[in-house]
Amino acid sequence: MAELTKNKSKKRWNFKELLKVPEFITFMGFLVLCLAMILFTDRFLSSTNLINVARQISINAIIAVGMTFVILTSGIDLSVGAVMAFSGTVMAAAMANWGWNPFFAVLIGLALGMLIGLVNGSLVSFAKMPPIIVTLAMMEIPRGLALLYTGGYPLSGLPASFSFLGRGYLFNVIPIPVVVMLIVYIIAYILLNHLPLGRYIYAIGGNEEAVRLSGIKVKKYKIIAYVVSGFTAAISSIILTSRLMSGQPNAGVGFELDAIAAVVLGGTDIAGGRGSIIGTLIGALIMGVLNNGLNLIGVSPYVQRVFKGLIIIVAIYFSSKKKNS
């Protein structure tokens, strides 16, 4: 009897340990969701649909990478959607209006994304302004500039070669955006788990003062987090611009919320200090599969929004419950 209870308690303990791994719960949720989609739709498993889902997911998933960095430092970046609009229109203008080579247009797009991140990070670090206010303001400025330049109209007339990034395939199967997404995730994983940078970013979110007193340049690493966020938003912007083959000043509206949702669904603590990039990827997958599945079932987009909100609340409920236990 004693032996039995001992075994039982040991087993339960192990399961509890597994439950403590944030990615585990999220991944289980993802599997359940996929199962439901397979049961309720007949097209979900088709290869065209899966490729389609993967491509749709990639844009949000890439933005969510930078968002993870920022949230881990206990910040938030609301400006990513505006970064996409700004980078995208400048890129499009560079190619269509100024006749730049797509390669340089892409570079300027990335540079601008990082610049906005640098401004965000500097205001947060040096001026000690709250991240939510800084990036709220930075939601307006770049989008305003994009609208100003374009007069609110899309900029088209991009060179055909540019379409490869958004519409192309690797080995004729894997969409290029998916390839880009995987590369971004691998790099982010290495940065967060195998470089001091990652350790510092987690630590800053856990206790900034202790990190500062440990002789670490807290300001520098916080700025880096925002620059990464601007950078990944710009990467998404390249993919989106290429897919649409036009620069859209209205692109990316509300994308910051999808990215935050993916990060939080992935088990990252909104207060910073805990979380993982793998979790974020799973979170983005959940968001994407949910979108796709509800579309396949024929649920109205309005109902989908309600659904999305509910899923986020459920996810946060479990993560805060876990945190408090």
Next chain:
Amino acid sequence: MEKILEIKNITKRFPGVLALNDVSFDIHRGEVHILIGENGAGKSTLMKILSGVYQPDEGKIILNSEAVSFKNPKEAQEAGVSIIHQEFSLIPYLNAVENIFLGREMKKKNGLLDKKKMKVKAQDLLDMLGVEINLERPVQRLSVAEQQFIEIAKAVAVNDRILILDEPTATLTKREVKILFQLIQNLKNKGVTMIYISHHLEEAFEIGDRLTCLRDGTWINTRPVKELTQDEIIRMMVGRSIDNIYPKRTTKLGDEELLQVRNLKQVDSDFKIDFSVKKGEVLGIAGLVGSGRTELVRALIGADQTDSKEIYISGEKVETKSPEQALKAGIGLIPENRKSQGLVLDMSVKNNISLASLSKVLNSFLFLDKLKEKNSVTRLIDDLNIKTPHMYQEVKNLSGGNQQKVVLAKWLRTDCKVLIFDEPTRGIDVGAKVEIYKLMNELVGSGLSIIMVSSELPEILGMSDRILVMHQGRIAAELMNCDQVTQEKIMFYATGGANNGRVN
């Protein structure tokens, strides 16, 4: 003696730990019952069970001859058991009255707050406790001691049967401690029963009626304080007697001045401070809370801004405008509050230890060499005897003494030549204290210099080669530590003695 509270065969398990093992003892009505034991002995767990934060796995609590089980702190409070935690639960922006009546506000018939009545009640309460507090001021602008008195008043306002005080003197000055003890006496006269957790043995003798000692989750003994000696208590706590709390150093002091501080002027200060530390020296900095000790060492490493300062290491000028520059120059600060300033509580023991020295475990691609990191952390955990199930344990699950060792380990991994310890043994038990003292001796033995800020005069006297006494932001006295230096002499300078010409 009548039993008000009986603790019967309480057992509590946490994953991998037996926190309390079949603990039984009684609390008498109207006594001050001292609860003593090393960190990790189970005191906090037991108090959390008594106050409804945890539920016991086995055993029961009998309150006034009736078995009770509290599901949450509120139930415990309603039944008559309140706890004053080390971390206060006051709202900083509200004043004493508003805090005392938080959640139980008195209302007039028309539903508006009856501020007058609450103020009178609060004043009565504080009069009863025998303390004077400005009732208008937001509590954040009151001293720590005053906040604590309000916390006690708040608890007593709800119930005045059993009060648990968890290390109430940890952050108080000597004078404030006196007021607190008077307050405890007043409460006792009123018939309030108190359980008092402390690390300070002298406090047990001063206010305690009976004393219970826990060790490693088991009950050791409960006896009237009068029958005990300090040595006996220490023996009960650690299971052995500690002959010498302050281990002797054999190092000979050199002549080389390792650290020189010149013209250090803090932003809000009128004084310039100069001092130096020799190689292999322990420089003690004494003074009352608020005398500017912590401010001085924080300014020294650039944690706070200064108007001016010149810092020399081995005669060479170094910049310490930020903690990062100070680290580069070889000066590290082990801050006074390990939880809010020393540790990232959610991170593992390993990640905390290696935080300040990740550059030492990089491979040639500048990636973290995790094997190297693990090896060095394992060595430090062994060397410092840090008690943790494994290095991946989150630091917040460790006891205070072990947490402090983790902070120390972090700094030992760096190349600091000067280590500043701000209240190195606050809130940790005798056993861990001695280990930290031994470690300090080893460090100065290997050629480091230590600056130790401390409120505990025996510690200052026991460990320092030289003592600076601070008073109101400047150095009031410099004392070579020899037999003639006494606690009284330090207090004389710390209270401004030499300044106003008074003789002790």
